[in-house]
Amino acid sequence: MRNILAQAKSQRVEDEAYVEFVNSLFSDTRGLLMGGILQAATISFFLLATNIYYFGVFISGAVIFALWRMRLGQLYQAAFEEIKACPISVQVSVANNWENKYVVPSALSSINVGLFCYFGFQTAETGASLGAVYCLLFAPVPTIVGRLYGSMRLASFMLFGLFGPIIIGLLVDGSLSHILLALLCLPYIVLVLGMVKAVRSTVISAVEGNAEKIEIGRRFDVALKNMAHGLMMFDESNRILIANDQARKLFKFPDHLDIVGRHFSVLMRFARRFDALADRNLENLDVAFNALLGRVADRQQVLLDDGRYLELAVSERSDGGTVLTFEDISDRVQSARKIERMAQYDSLTNLPNRRYFETLISEIANNANEDDYCALLVVDVDDFKHVNDAVGHAQGDELLRSIASLLSLKSSNYQHLACRLGGDEFLLFISGIKDPQHMHLTVAGLNHDLCRIHDLKSEQVYVSCSIGYVTMKASEFNQDDAIVRADLALYAAKADGKGTWREFEKIMDDHYQRRQRIKNHLAKAVQSDSLTILYQPLVDAQSGRLVSCEALSRWHDSEYGNVSPAEYIPLAEEMGIVTQISNQMLRKASTECAKWPDHVSVSVNLSPVDFRTGEIVSVIKDALAVSNLPAHRLEIEITETAVISNEREMISKLRAIRDLGVRIALDDFGTGQSSLSYLHRLPLHKVKIDRSFVVGIDTGETPIALLHGVTELCRTLGLDVTVEGVETEKQLSLVVSEGKVDRIQGYVYGPPLPASGIRTLSKLSQLPTKKAKEYAVA
Known part of the structure; x- marks a missing residue:
């Protein structure tokens, strides 16, 4: 493409030169x-020197052809005025036409001179006449080179008009010398x-170079005039x-002011x-200019x-x-x-x-007085x-x-x-305390100021805020530690209830560090499947079996030794690994139960998190398949909390589990405000009454009547009843006295x-309480 453009540019230059x-x-x-007159004068001199008057014909030819070309020149100049504004292609076409017109009188004029010279050489007798012939023959050559290029x-x-007649004449003469001269x-x-x-x-190269310089100058001028920057060039x-x-x-600067050749300081004046x-x-510009010149x-x-x-x-x-360039930035x-503000401030x-x-x-902490204190607060909007x-x-x-x-x-x-x-959390740094x-x-x-009704654009909303903070000496302030500690205090404030505040205490960090380490250990324990299972007996209330x-x-x-499930199960739910624990429990418990007598079943507690995925039904089915445990010997226990989180989806999954043949029990019944409403909506087989009904009877x-009333209600709905938390012989006697309880746990x-202890107890037809204790001690 560049070659094509270069060729096009060169062709235009040649056209313009033509x-x-x-x-x-x-x-x-x-x-x-004047050229025609000089030719006529030279021929006239020859005529006078030789007295050969028929050479007057050549004098007439010289004048006629000169007048002819002069007239063509006059006509061309008039025509050129009309076409000089036309495109170059039109000008070339017209110029070529006029060149053709010019060729005819020019060629005839040359032939006229050539014929004169041929006959002149034949008739010249003196050196003067011969000199006139040579002069007229060679005088046009410089004009041809310098003007007709x-x-x-x-x-x-x-x-060929000049030399053609002479060459032909010499060749016609036939002598060897004349032939050589013609050649x-x-x-x-x-x-x-x-x-x-x-x-x-x-000439073409010079024209091209000049045209290129003119084009460069034109482009430079256009660039200078159209550039957005100010520009000054100095020597x-x-x-x-x-x-x-x-x-x-x-x-x-006004247009009439010529600033070329002026010093920059003069321009400033x-x-x-x-x-x-x-x-x-202006002083600042002058200083800046000098700094640039000095390469500062x-x-x-x-x-x-x-x-600006x-x-x-x-x-x-x-x-x-x-x-020097000036740019408005x-x-x-x-x-x-x-951009800087967007990077530094919340939009x-x-x-x-x-x-x-x-x-x-x-920066504030570093510049504070050594004796001053500072505080960092974490503020969280509740709900x-x-x-x-x-x-x-x-x-x-x-x-x-x-x-x-x-x-x-x-x-x-x-x-x-x-x-x-x-999100809804803020930090507040207080210094100079x-x-x-x-x-x-x-x-x-x-x-107090934050926990109030806030007037919004079209609403009034009451919100409370929880605050955790830490105070430390400014000289000892470390923002990473401060944020962690204030966050721990906020966590403690939220545990106390909404709209409260707590200051960081060392014990909070101890609890936090223990909590984090337990999380790490628990993750490794679950990954290695090293959690174990103990089994608490459920005994038939009537037979004691x-x-x-x-x-x-x-x-x-x-x-940490034996870690309580009350501590690590909530952590597992928070970490999202409680489902893995439930899966391991189902698999291990089903496998162990399959080794027990057919009349002994096993129940496994499931977390609310287990029901938030669609895999719990498949997990139970796989556990039964791997262990070959009959479905009716497996029971799962759920809590009211699991139901509240998503009742519709929960009921759907429980029905799918029931359809497998697995039994379903509602654990800790009686502790929730809406427990009674679930008894007829959930696909339950059994209710486990919470130990709070047993303690103190x-x-x-x-009142024992409270326990009997709840038991009677469940029996009326066709549900089996298990009473949890039975710890003494007297409590056992009172629980089974009405004969409406199916199973005892405690x-x-x-x-x-x-599992080995359960296998031993399962061989007994009746499980005395003392006997069970002996086995427990053993």
Whole structure:
């Protein structure tokens, strides 16, 4: 593509040169006439010297052909005025037509001279007459080389017109010397044509170079005029060579003012005279320019009084001069500031984001007095999700802005800085605290201000906030530790209830560290399947025979010993690994139960988390298949909490489990406010009455009638009844006295046992309480 463009450009240059050449043929009409007169005068001299008067014919020819070409020149000049505004292709076509017209009288004029010279050589008797012939023969040659270079055709016609008659005449004469002389004319003609071609090539190259310089200059001028930057070019003495319109406009130089050759300092004085910029701005520009010249900096920024930012840059020229550019970077500066603010501030609340907040509080803490204290507070909006759900996210955003505004209010008692941590959590850093003992009063006041009705755009919403904070000496402040400790205090505050606040205490960190280590150990224990199972007997209330066992998960850790399920099961639910524990329990318990007598079944507790995936039914089915345990010998226990989380989906999965033949029991019945409503909706087989109904019945603290009433209700609904937490002989006697309880579970029959102990108890037809204790001790 570049070659094509170059060829097109070269062709245009040649076309333009050709048109100019044709113009040159007709431009000097008086020269054409003078040439004809000189030819006629030379022939006249020959005529007088030889007294051969028929040579007057050649005098007439010279005058006629000269007048002919002069007239053509006049006509061409008139025609060219009409076509010079046309495209170059049209001009070339017209010029070629006029060249053809010029060829005819030029060729005839050359033939006229050639014929004269041939006959002149034949008749010349004296040296003067012969000199006139030579003069007329060779005089046109320089004109052909220097004037007709543009047309090889015209040059060829004229040369052969001049020398053709002589060559033909010499060849006709037939003598060897004349033939050799005729042949020598041919190289001379070729030499002259070569000179014509060389002159043509030189002229075309010069025209191309000139055209290229003109084009470069034109482009440079267009670039200077249209560039958005101001530009000044200086010589090695820092005197201006070129300045574009933008530079002149910046300094308000009038059009008539010639600034070329002026020093930059002089330009600044002109700018002061024309009130282009304030004096301090001009001084700053002068200082910046000199700094750039001294290579103190590559670029310099100058702020003008009108708010614009100019950036000055200098580049060196090869000849020792410099180029100075002025760029208005106001938009770039503003964009950079916006980007910087977006990177440092929260777009919703206009508070610093966490990263920028950490930078700011580090600087504040480092600059604080050694004896001062500082505090970091973590503020959390209680139940913020309910606000979004109730009044919409737009109102929720408005609430966050309201809280941010409250946290940002200036206080006469302390200096502070607020930050949005993310979501509905905020950080508040308080510095300059003299007495940390009074910090609880400040936090209590802040909590009081936040826990109130907030007026939003179209709603009034009451929210409470929980706060955790830590106080430490400014000289010892570490923001990472402070955030962790304040977060632990917030966690403790939320455990106390909503709308409260807590200060960090060392025991919180101890509990946290223990909690984290237990999580790590528990994850490894579950991964290695090292949790064990103990089985608590469930005894038939009437026969005293072992009929079932509840599988209870147990974990012995090498560092913490026996860890209570009440501690690690909630952690497993929080970590999302409780499902793995349930799967292991189902598999192990089913496999073990398959080894027991057919009349002994096993029950496994399932977590609410187990029902949030669609895999629990498949897991139970696989456990039965692997262990070959009949489905009716497996029972799963659920709590009211599991049902409340998603009742519809829960009921659907429980029905699928029941359809497998697996029995379903509702555990800890009687502890929830809505337990009674589930008895007829859930696909239950059994209800396990919570131990709270049993505690105190032997001392009269708990009415036995309450237990009997709940038992009667369950029996009426066709559900089996198991009573949990029976620990003494007297409690056992009272529980079974009405004869409405199916099974008994509790320490009265012994603590949870390993599988081997269950296998031993299952062989007994009746399980005395003392006997069970003996086995437990054994």
